[in-house]
């Protein structure tokens with residue numbers, strides 16, 4: 001989703017630069033590739049008004065470039081650079097954690113260059129250019145979110161020393177990938193994994209199944225997540241300022257010490273001091289688990 005690798009045992013593929021980037025080779029995309037992008041873009045951008053955060057929708061225009069189809073990263077980076085100083089660079093697939101964080105800390109977002117096949121519009125295991133660019137780039141045009149993601153990358157580089165990467169990965173997951181935000185008009189989605197998914201754009205906001213809980217950084221870092229299905233719990237921020245402030249003001253060393261001593265929560269737990277926005281029924285997760293047990 002952010003092209004983070006689980007293991008650091010990856011070997012850098014031939015043809016990649018020392019920072020693991022590759023040329024996007026925009027000219028190599030086929031007409032079918034561009035048509036897939038256009039279909040997904042049309043479909044997803046039509047369903048997001050009234051669902052996605054104002055900041056995300058405001059950034060969506062940055063993807064409307066001079067040519068239709070998959071954005072050319074050079075042109076996209078020029079525009080993003082003017083807005084917030086970020087760039088988009090292509091990578092061949094998963095990259096080691098330290099490489100990923102170093103890119104973020106330097107305001108470079110790494111994106112896959114491949115696009116899903118036309119028969120994979122709704123489900124894809126590995127993040128492709130649609131997830132990475134449509135999902136992530138619009139918010140990078142927002143100055144506060146842009147600072148948050150850089151702060152996250154810097155914090156992660158520090159966490160490598162504490163062996164706390166799995167904990168900090170949860171913060172990324174529950175904000176950058178699957179975050180919700182409270183607004184005067186109601187809940188909105190901003191996480192890239194949601195805004196780029198037709199099914200989860202509905203599920204995250206409207207389904208009775210998942211929990212929706214007020215964001216708390218330490219709480220989030222104790223909560224495991226689903227990589228194979230819709231989330232069982234979503235965390236709701238009040239504003240991107242809140243997210244940036246909590247990340248910048250947290251003293252991570254004592255936090256990691258506390259986390260080491262406190263057990264992980266169960267994925268759908270609700271604690272007495274959680275700010276509960278929705279107490280989910282978990283009916284979706286239970287049905288899916290039952291199907292897995294009795295196929």
Ligand SMILES: [Fe+2]
Nearest residue numbers: 001002127192
């Ligand atoms: Fe992602």
